[in-house]
Amino acid sequence: MELTKLNIVQIHEGLNKKDFSAREICQSFLKKIKEKNKEIFAFLTVTEDLALSQAKKVDEMISADKEIPILAGIPYAVKDDILVEDIRCTSGSKILDNYIAPYDATVIKKLKGEGCLILGKTNQDEFGMGSSTENSAFGPTRNPHDLTRTPGGSSGGSAAAVADNECIFALAEDTGGSVRQPASFCGVVGLKPTYGAVSRYGLIAFASSLDQIGPITMSVEDCRIVFNAVKGKDEMDSTSVEYPKSGNQKLEIKNLKIGMPKEYFVKGIDPEVEKAIKSAVKKYEELGAKIIEVSLPHTDYALAAYYIINPSEASANLARYDGIKYGLSKEEKELIDVYLKSRGEGFGAEVRRRIMIGTYALSSGYYEAYYLRAQKVRTRVIKDFEKVFEKVDVIFCPVSPVLPFKIGEKIADPLSMYLVDVYTVSVNLAGLPALSLPVGKKGNLPVGLQIIGKPFEEEKILQVGEVFEKTWKI
C-alpha cells in the first residue's frame, strides 16, 4: 500500500485497524520530502523531530485502545507565515531568516489538539506578495506537473507539497488568491473561507482586512474535514466570528442556480482555460443545474482597488520589521541607519515596491485620490456580489485567466504578475468564501474552477464541488 496516496478517512481507518502506525505514515512522508525537496523545493523547513514525537503520541493512544480524532496521525504542511512554536518562521523573507516562532497560531493549536503531524514549513512569495512563489527569498518552488513552470503563489510550496504527495494537506493564507491560484496551478483543492471564519492569531499579517487561512487538499472531503477543524471564533482574534450553525441541507443539483459573470469571460483569458471552465459548467447543466448569466460590472476596477488597499495595509503591517525587536538587524551608529539598512537589505524587491505604493497611497495629498477612493470602489464591488446573490446560489468562474506559466516569464514585469489575480481578488475585497477545484487539463497543466458562495456558505460550495469530483474524472 502506498501510504502517501491515501486520504484522511483512509488513514484514519487504517490506523484504527492497525494496518499501519502513525510513525510509519510519518516516515513515508518524511522520506518522500527528502527525495523530492531538492527538485520541487516545497519545504523551507522540515520538522522531522516534531512530526515523529507527535506520531508517537498518536500510536500510544491507539495501542491503549483509545478513540482517536479523525485528524490524528494525519501529516500536514504549514505555509511559512503561520507560527508553529519553537520552529523557524520566515514568511519567505530574509528579514525573518533567523526568527523562531514564540507561540502557536490558533489554527496550529487546534490541529495539535487533534493529533495532526506537522511535517514542515512551506515555501511562499515573501510575505505573500506574489503569484508564482518566485518572490521567495530562498528560491522558487517548481510545479510538480511541469518543473519548468511555477506552482502559482503565494502559497506555491503548500500547493506543490499536496500535489506531489509530500503531505496529506496543507494550511495557507489567502489574501488575494494565494490559496486558490496555486491550488488551481497544481491541480488540487483550495478553500478561501469567509472573512472571520478562521482565526488569524499567529498568522504573520500581510493585509489584515483581506487575509484568511484556508486548507489545500487532494479532495473536497479532506478540505471539509480540515476546515471544520480550524474554523470558529477565537478570543485572540477580534475579527473572528462565531460560525453560524447550518442545518444539514442536502444539495439538490436540480434546484441549484449557478451564476456566470460575463465580465470574467472577456479578452485576456486563455482560450484553453475558458474551454475547460465552460465544459465543466456544461456538465452541471446536464445534471439539471440552472446556468444564469450575471454581471459584476466593477470586476476590472476591483483589481486596481485591491492593488491600493493591499499595499496600504501591508505598508502599515510591515512597519514592525525595524531591526530592533526581532529579525534581521544591521549594526549602525545611528538609529535611522539601522532602519534603512535592516529594511533595505532584509526586504526583497516586491515587498519594497508594495511598501512604497502603500506609503504613497496613504501619504497626505494622495490619501483621498487613492486609498479612500479604493475603499469606495470596494463598497461597489461588494454591492455587485450582493445583487448577483439575490438571483443565484453560487458563482462559477475561472481561478486564473492563464495556465501555469514558466518560471521567469512574468517576474521582470510586476504589473503583468498583478493581472494574473484578476479573478481572485474581488472575493477577498468582499470577504466571501470560494473554492478552487480542479476540473480540467491542457496537456498536463491543470485548470481550476472557482466556486464562489455567500458568506458562511462553505458547506454549500463544498457540496457543489463534490458533485463534480464524484461524477467525472478529469
Next chain:
Amino acid sequence: MINKEEVKHIAGLARLGISKKEEEKFTKELSSILGYIEKLKEVEVSMVEPTSHPLKVENVTRKDEERSKSESVDPKKLVEMAPDKKEGYIKVKSIIKVPFTEAKKWN
C-alpha cells in the same frame, strides 16, 4: 506618474534603503503600477461610503484583566529575540541628543 525625487522621498518615509540603481528601477515600475491604478478615477463614487473591513463588527472588547499564564507568551521568549538586550529589556539607540556627561550618568 511618479518621479525619482518622489520615489526617494517615499522610500525615506517608509524607512527603506534603496540604491541609486534601484531608484531608477522603482521609478519605472511604480509609474507603471500607478498608471494602471488611474482607472479607479473612472468609477462614480460620490455617493458611496468607503469599506475598510468586510465584516460589520465593531468594538470587540475583553475584560481588562490579566490573562492566565498558560494563555500568554513567556515575555522572556520575546525579549530573547531582540538583537540587543540587557537585564530582560530590549536595548534601543538613543533618539534624543544629550550632553555626554548627562548620558554617562544614565548608563
